[in-house]
Amino acid sequence: MKRLLAIFRRDLKSSVREFLLLYIILAPIVIVIGLRFFIPSVNAISFQFALDKSIGETVIAEFEKYGRVELLDGRKAIENRVVKADDIFGVIQNQEDDYVVISQGNEDEGTSTIAQQIIGNMNSEEEALAVTYSDIGAKMSSITIYGASSVILMAIILAGMVIGLNIIEEKEANTMNALSVTPMRKLEFIVGKSLIGLVLPVVEALFVVWILNLQNVHIGMLLTMTLASSLIAIIFGFLIGVFSSNQIAGIANMKFLLLFVSASFIGAVVLPAGTQYFLYWSPLYWSTIGLIKVITNEVTWLQIFQYTLWILGLTILIFLLSAGKIKKGLT
Amino acid sequence: MISVKALYHSYTKDESYAVKNVSFDIQKGEIFGFLGPSGAGKSTTQKILIGLISLQKGQVAIDGMDIKKTNRALFDKIGVSFERANVYKKLTGVENLKFFSEMFGVPTENPLKLLKMVGLEDAANKKAGDYSKGMLQRLVFARSMISNPKIWFLDEPTSGLDPNTTSIIKGIIKERQEQGTTIFLTTHNMHIAEVLCDRVAFITNGEISAIDSPRNLKLKYGEKLASIEYIENAILKKAYLSLTDEGHKKKLNDIISSCKVETMHTQEATLEEIFIKITGKELK
């Protein structure tokens, strides 16, 4: 245990002393802070309204006094507009005085009633005004959902990269020889080197949830998904370390890895449900699905268990295929 | 303490051996010098002894244990100073030693004390990446003492060091021996071997050609030599000739009678000359 922690501390110390590695460690944190500032700034522009074209000149003019107005055709179009990332309210007219306000549900509290108030003001002289409030289900803006999940996934992958670069450092300096003439076992070396690949993603995932104020996220589920996904990144880190003779080669090899990661993430997000099975082979596909559902808080422990099982199964497969090469590369 | 029998090693796994039929025994508390020119197989032998290269053929026992069956705890008793400085460049000297001290299961030395011994106290908190070659060499040497090893492997511990530092390192090695440490020392510096080693082995092309104490080697091979510089066909030449060997005596006569002799003196053979005589090779 003493040796594992010593290896972990050494890796951390050594990593933060090199610009490239420090950058890799801090990138997810910097990005999510950027995201944090971006999300409110979208909302803060002014009020935005999506109105049905047929709603009538006077109503449009009235809404234009309060903010930016987009004219769209029909309820469907307006609903589609409302679910997009920014805060925008849709207003349609059912009958004479029956207006429906369509909102996404995650708008700032102060703004959520603004549309009703405008309609209320507009019709204040008339009595029978019915405004109903319709929440179309999505509870969170897509920037938050995809931003948070992709940054966590990125933190996981980059932590693997940190492992890879640390192994390359040992190889280049030949320090592995010095370690092999101490009582340290090879397994201790491997586990010690892996620790940074578990600790960094956990710390950074918690940071993401905290900075984006995702209060509904179940921390236990988040950490389960993060830790399971980290295992695959750790194996990739070792592979990169073993196969790259220097840092430049390591970064070149990382590009392949990033391709694999982005394919899994983008595929999971954009492919229609019917074709997603094309991605079942990728453990990072399951990570993506799991992380997104954890962040939107639409997941049960049973599902988490299933995703984790997929990830672990595929990870073990990759481990079995690569263990020999890793072991050989570390001597 | 260390026993090696019929050791062979081929990097190419064929008949071309980097180490060929090497056998020797090192007693407890002895300094055993492994002497040979570059590429002779010194480092290869050391690497096999400490398990960095797996044993292909032959038998090696360290502290009475067959190295094929050792457990990791054996390394609590062993210290290794490498030929090429292998340290963490982004860690300071002290941090390097502290990190390694955590790997051992036995009480370890104070890093600062070790650095002071090798004259690195001022650089203790500087990153090893900023060290000079000689400083790195001393850092690796200091690191090899971190666990107070009973058996100490030193691969060229003084190569590239200035005479002053070399004599400090020599002093440390001698002192450790007096405390009972067994030392395997690889070098092509004959002077070091002569003053430090209880016994030396001459190795060339992977084969040992002599093992004995420097004193015995001198008694055995160190007959009086004449060192002569002469001009033959307008070229300055140099020769070491034995005053007991018939062939050499005749050659000496020829030179004196037919060439212009520039300088000539007789001397006791140095270990270096004995090495050349036995192996037919220069040490460089």
Ligand SMILES: Nc1ncnc2c1ncn2[C@@H]1O[C@H](COP(=O)(O)OP(=O)(O)OP(=O)(O)O)[C@@H](O)[C@H]1O
């Ligand atoms: N990793 C290796 N792969 C293949 N051949 C090697 C390797 N290391 C050493 N050799 C060869 O083995 C022979 C012995 O090398 P070794 O390093 O043991 O010599 P040495 O006596 O330590 O020399 P030096 O004084 O230069 O350190 C040399 O011919 C060398 O080229």
Ligand SMILES: [Mg+2]
């Ligand atoms: Mg050598």
